[in-house]
Amino acid sequence: MRRYNFFFLFIVSLITIFISDSNGFAVDNIFSRKTLHGINGINVVVEDLGPEIERKGLKGEQIQTDVESKLKLAGIQVLTKSELFREIGMPWISVKPTIMKLDQCNGFVYFIEILAYQRATLIRNENVHFVITWSNEMIGTTPDLTNIRNIIKNQMDEFLNALLSVNPKNP
Numbered sequence: 001m002r003r004y005n006f007f008f009l010f011i012v013s014l015i016t017i018f019i020s021d022s023n024g025f026a027v028d029n030i031f032s033r034k035t036l037h038g039i040n041g042i043n044v045v046v047e048d049l050g051p052e053i054e055r056k057g058l059k060g061e062q063i064q065t066d067v068e069s070k071l072k073l074a075g076i077q078v079l080t081k082s083e084l085f086r087e088i089g090m091p092w093i094s095v096k097p098t099i100m101k102l103d104q105c106n107g108f109v110y111f112i113e114i115l116a117y118q119r120a121t122l123i124r125n126e127n128v129h130f131v132i133t134w135s136n137e138m139i140g141t142t143p144d145l146t147n148i149r150n151i152i153k154n155q156m157d158e159f160l161n162a163l164l165s166v167n168p169k170n171p
Helices: 002-019 030-032 051-055 058-071 081-086 147-165
Strands: 024-027 042-045 093-103 105-119 129-140
Touching: 002 105, 030 129, 030 147, 042 051, 042 058, 042 081, 058 093, 081 105, 093 147, 105 147
Parallel strands: 042 093
Antiparallel strands: 024 129, 093 105, 105 129
16 A cells, blocks of 8 residues: 555656646647537536545535535536436536545645536447546645645636636626
């Protein structure tokens, strides 16, 4: 396990060095934004944080509530699983926080992904697949797990900016 922790920290450090000015990267451009056109509602899935992180106070339910609140405040319907299956394209957001406690200091290293999935059909063979049509990733360290929730909220703001840029709401 210690070897895995060292390897993970090493990889995170390398990625952070190569990203220099920013610790985040995203697929948020005119093409990815166009894929969000017509989305009126979206389902939210928060991936498992793991028992160690939850014992330290960060809960998946908190993140789920934060993300859903952001969507609702922006006027985006949060779809239940049954509603998702009736929605064209079956759009859903996956929030994937990978968080590891740093044994050497009082802190955490994180890699957080916000991924927008939709059902899409390949033209050449008409196969239907779920594909990532928009993404935002953030990597870094923090001394406090409560910062993770704020980072995810900021990433959701980026997603909402993209979504609303192609689906403006009437005042």
